C-alpha cells in the first residue's frame with residue numbers, strides 16, 4: 001500500500017507527497033519532517049504570502065461591481081457553487097421520483113397506458129460545466145492527435161513532406177483561438193446541419209477550435225522525434241533490411257514515443273488554455289460560458305465566481321498535466337529523461 | 341543440438357573456401373563534401389581479406405577507419421574503386437554483413453531476446469517461431485546471457501548490452517562480421533571479458549571478421565593480421581603485420597609468447613611515425 005502510494009506520487013511528478021506517507025507510516029520522523037519543511041513548507045509559505053498580498057490589495061480596488069474579492073469571498077463562492085450543485089441534483093432527483101410515482105400510478109390504473117419520461121431541464125450547475133469543458137477539451141485533443149500524429153510521422157520520415165508542411169505550420173501555429181472561432185463557426189454551421197442532438201453544435205465548434213490551436217505541438221514534436229531517431233538504430237534497420245512498415249512500427253515509433261508524448265502533453269495544456277476563450281465565444285455550456293455569463297450577469301458575486309473558475313481551470317490543468325507526465329513516463333524507455 | 345543444425349542449414353553458402361579471398365577492396369576512395377571543399381578521406385586503399393580470417397584495423401583517430409567499415413557494411417556510399425564480397429560488388433547494406441557498433445545500439449524498449457530475434461526473423465523467415473527463438477537463445481547463451489533473455493535492454497549494463505550486440509550479429513550467420521571499436525566504451529576488465537567471449541564464439545562459428553580498435557594489445561590478441569592505416573587525408577593501408585600465433589588462443593599464452601613484444605613494438609612504432 002505504502003510503496004504503491006509512493007510509486008504513484010513519484011510517477012506523476014508529485015514527489016512532495018512522499019515524506020508525508022513515510023511520516024504517517026512511522027519512518028524516522030526527523031528526516032521526513034525536514035524533507036516536508038523543504039518540499040512543502042517553502043511553497044506553503046509562498047502561498048500564504050500570496051493570499052495575504054491578494055486580500056490586502058484586493059480590498060483597495062473598487063470596481064463597478066464592488067471591491068475586488070479577496071480569497072475569503074472566493075472561497076465562499078466556491079462553497080456556494082457546490083451547494084447550488086447539490087441542491088440542483090436534489091431537485092432533479094425529486095423531479096424524477098415524482099415522475100416515476102406518477103407513471104407507476106398511471107400504469108396501475110391502466111396497464112396499456114403510454115407513459116412519458118420527461119428529462120429534467122434545470123440549468124447546468126458548476127460541476128456540469130466542468131464536465132462539459134473536460135469533454136470538449138478531450139474531444140478537441142483527440143481530433144488534434146488524430147490529425148497531428150500521422151502528419152507528424154510523415155513529415156519526420158520524408159524531407160519533402162516536411163518542406164511542404166513547414167510554411168503551413170509556421171503560419172498557422174501562432175493564430176489565436178479567437179481568430180479561428182468565427183471561421184470554424186461558419187464552416188460547422190454550413191456542414192453540420194443534421195442536428196440530431198448527438199453533439200451540440202457549440203460543442204463541436206469549441207472542440208475543433210481547441211484542436212486547431214493545440215495540434216501544432218504534437219505535430220512538431222512528432223516530426224522532430226521521427227527525424228532525429230538515433231542514427232545507429234536506423235543503420236541497424238538498414239543492415240537487417242527491415243521493411244518500411246516494420247521499420248516504422250518496430251523502431252521509429254517506439255524510439256519517438258517519448259517526444260510524441262512531450263508533444264501531446266503540450267497540446268493538452270494549450271488545448272485546455274484556449275478552451276475557455278473558445279467556449280466563451282461559442283457559448284458551449286462549459287467553464288468558458290460560465291465565465292461569460294457571470295461577466296454579463298454583473299452581480300456582486302460575479303467577480304468572485306469568475307475567480308473560482310480561474311482556480312478551477314488552473315487546478316484541473318495541473319492535474320491533466322500530471323496525468324500526461326505519468327503516461328509519458330510509462331511509455332518512455334529512458335525514465336530519467338522525462339521532465340516533470 | 342537441433343538448433344545448431346538449423347543454423348547450418350540457413351547459413352548462406354558463400355562461394356569462397358577457407359583461405360581464399362572473400363572480401364576484395366580495390367583502390368577504394370571516399371570523399372566527403374564539406375563547406376570548404378571536398379575532403380578526401382581514403383584514396384587508393386587496397387585490402388584483401390581471406391575467408392575465416394580475423395582482421396584488425398588500427399590507425400590514428402579520424403584517419404577513416406569507421407568510414408571504411410561503414411562502406412563495407414554498405415551504409416556509406418563509395419566515391420571510387422570497389423568492394424567485392426564473394427566477387428559481387430557491395431551496393432547496399434544487408435544481413436550478410438553483421439555490424440557491431442561502438443555504442444551497443446540495442447533497442448532499449450525491447451528485451452535482450454527480442455533484440456536478437458528482430459534480426460533472426462529477417463534472415464530465417466522460413467523457420468517456426470520456436471526455431472527462431474531457439475537460435476536467439478543459443479547465441480545469447482554463448483555470450484553468457486543465459487539468464488537474461490527477458491531483461492529489457494535498457495536494464496542491462498554496457499558490457500551486457502554489448503554482449504547482446506555480439507549475439508545479435510552472430511545470430512544473423514553473416515558472411516562477414518564488422519566490428520567498430522565494439523569495446524571502446526567499456527572498462528578494461530569488462531573489455532578483456534568480452535574479448536574472450538568474442539574470440540570463443542568466433543572460434544566456433546568460423547566467420548570472417550574485421551574489427552577496428554584503438555588498442556594495440558587487443559588487435560594482436562584477436563587478429564590473424566593487423567592492418568595499419570596511414571593518417572588522413574588520403575589514408576590507405578600503410579602496413580600489415582601477420583600474427584601467426586596458434587589458435588585457439590588464450591590471453592596468458594599470447595602475452596607470454598616470445599614474439600609478443602616484437603609485434604607490439606612494431607605496431608606502436610608504426611603509430612608513432
Ligand SMILES: Nc1ncnc2c1ncn2[C@@H]1O[C@H](COP(=O)(O)OP(=O)(O)OP(=O)(O)O)[C@@H](O)[C@H]1O
Nearest residue numbers: 372373374381400401402403404405406407408572
Ligand atoms: N559524414 C561526414 N561528413 C564529413 N566528414 C566526415 C563525415 N564522417 C566522417 N568525416 C570525417 O572523415 C574523417 C574520418 O572519419 P572516421 O569516423 O572514419 O574516422 P575514424 O578513423 O573512425 O576515427 P575514430 O578513430 O575517432 O573513430 C574524419 O576527419 C571525419 O571528420
Ligand SMILES: [Mg+2]
Nearest residue numbers: 405406407520
Ligand atoms: Mg571511428
